[in-house]
Amino acid sequence: MNNNPVNIQDEVILVTGAFGLIGKQISKAFLQNGAKVVLADINVNALNAIQDEFAELFSTDNFLVTQLDITDEQSAASVVQQTADKFGKLDVLINNAAIDAKFDKDGMSKVNQSRFENYPVDLLRRSVDVNLTGTVIMTQAACKQMLTQGFGNIINVASTYSVVAPNQNLYDFGNGIENFKPIDYIASKSFIPNFTRYIATFYAVNNIRCNAIVPHGVYNNHDQKFLDNFSKMSPMGRMCNREELEGPFIFLASKASSYMTGSVMMVDGGWTAW
Ligand SMILES: NC(=O)c1ccc[n+]([C@@H]2O[C@H](COP(=O)([O-])OP(=O)(O)OC[C@H]3O[C@@H](n4cnc5c(N)ncnc54)[C@H](O)[C@@H]3O)[C@@H](O)[C@H]2O)c1
Numbered sequence: 001m002n003n004n005p006v007n008i009q010d011e012v013i014l015v016t017g018a019f020g021l022i023g024k025q026i027s028k029a030f031l032q033n034g035a036k037v038v039l040a041d042i043n044v045n046a047l048n049a050i051q052d053e054f055a056e057l058f059s060t061d062n063f064l065v066t067q068l069d070i071t072d073e074q075s076a077a078s079v080v081q082q083t084a085d086k087f088g089k090l091d092v093l094i095n096n097a098a099i100d101a102k103f104d105k106d107g108m109s110k111v112n113q114s115r116f117e118n119y120p121v122d123l124l125r126r127s128v129d130v131n132l133t134g135t136v137i138m139t140q141a142a143c144k145q146m147l148t149q150g151f152g153n154i155i156n157v158a159s160t161y162s163v164v165a166p167n168q169n170l171y172d173f174g175n176g177i178e179n180f181k182p183i184d185y186i187a188s189k190s191f192i193p194n195f196t197r198y199i200a201t202f203y204a205v206n207n208i209r210c211n212a213i214v215p216h217g218v219y220n221n222h223d224q225k226f227l228d229n230f231s232k233m234s235p236m237g238r239m240c241n242r243e244e245l246e247g248p249f250i251f252l253a254s255k256a257s258s259y260m261t262g263s264v265m266m267v268d269g270g271w272t273a274w
Pocket residue numbers: 016017018019020021022023040041042043068069070071095096097098099100130134157158159160189214215216217218219
């Protein structure tokens with residue numbers, strides 16, 4: 001008999017950035033597998049649509065849709081409190097919210113701002129504020145609750161750009177315009193793996209685990225040139241289907257991963273393997 005099954009039945013899972021591509025996908029998967037889910041996001045304009053979409057699929061007893069700004073300590077504390085009020089505990093925090101500044105694909109700006117030497121420092125600060133400081137603020141709020149209840153599990157969403165540099169050839173769209181993945185995303189996401197190890201070791205004695213998942217290149221209406229570039233550079237020759245992230249998240253959220261803490265799990269089709 002397996003004493004540690006991949007089972008998240010009745011686990012309470014708080015997903016930040018839950019209205020976005022990955023957040024929405026994994027929130028549905030958690031609910032389909034019997035968990036209670038708090039979907040929290042800064043995008044208040046999408047709140048009603050998300051509420052309606054989820055209410056069509058799941059009982060409102062099992063989920064909560066709410067507004068959250070991870071850069072705001074009061075907002076983070078409030079969402080943790082709402083979680084405890086509705087579901088009585090917080091088993092898992094998924095630190096998924098992040099911003100990824102889009103480069104100037106049409107070459108509208110006079111100076112190519114995505115080049116490292118030109119990258120605007122205010123955009124760098126904005127990404128650090130959300131992706132780094134916001135992740136810390138959200139984790140602080142969750143850890144207070146997890147310490148009180150005596151258990152917890154944190155899953156940080158990293159990126160391949162947390163561990164390797166971007167291959168800038170990926171962003172050559174063959175239109176004569178130079179595009180580069182800018183430094184802000186790389187700088188702010190590089191923090192995630194070591195933050196994961198920091199939290200894992202800090203709270204190991206308190207029965208709080210912390211691991212990271214490293215996704216890469218999830219299909220989302222990319223144009224053909226990008227898909228072609230990606231295929232050539234990826235060992236598996238393709239981007240990630242969003243459903244392919246469900247298993248890794250459910251595994252880390254479940255007791256099946258109970259001896260895992262401080263790990264950084266690659267879900268990247270082998271991108272970082274060569
Ligand atoms: N999509 C990919 O291919 C990919 C690849 C590697 C890593 N990731 C990582 O996965 C995570 C999710 O990415 P995604 O592609 O779903 O992005 P997305 O832009 O679709 O979703 C991100 C969500 O975060 C929310 N958000 C932004 N700032 C916030 C704040 N201050 N407080 C609360 N919510 C905020 C946004 O409103 C948005 O709904 C990110 O951490 C990203 O770095 C994504």
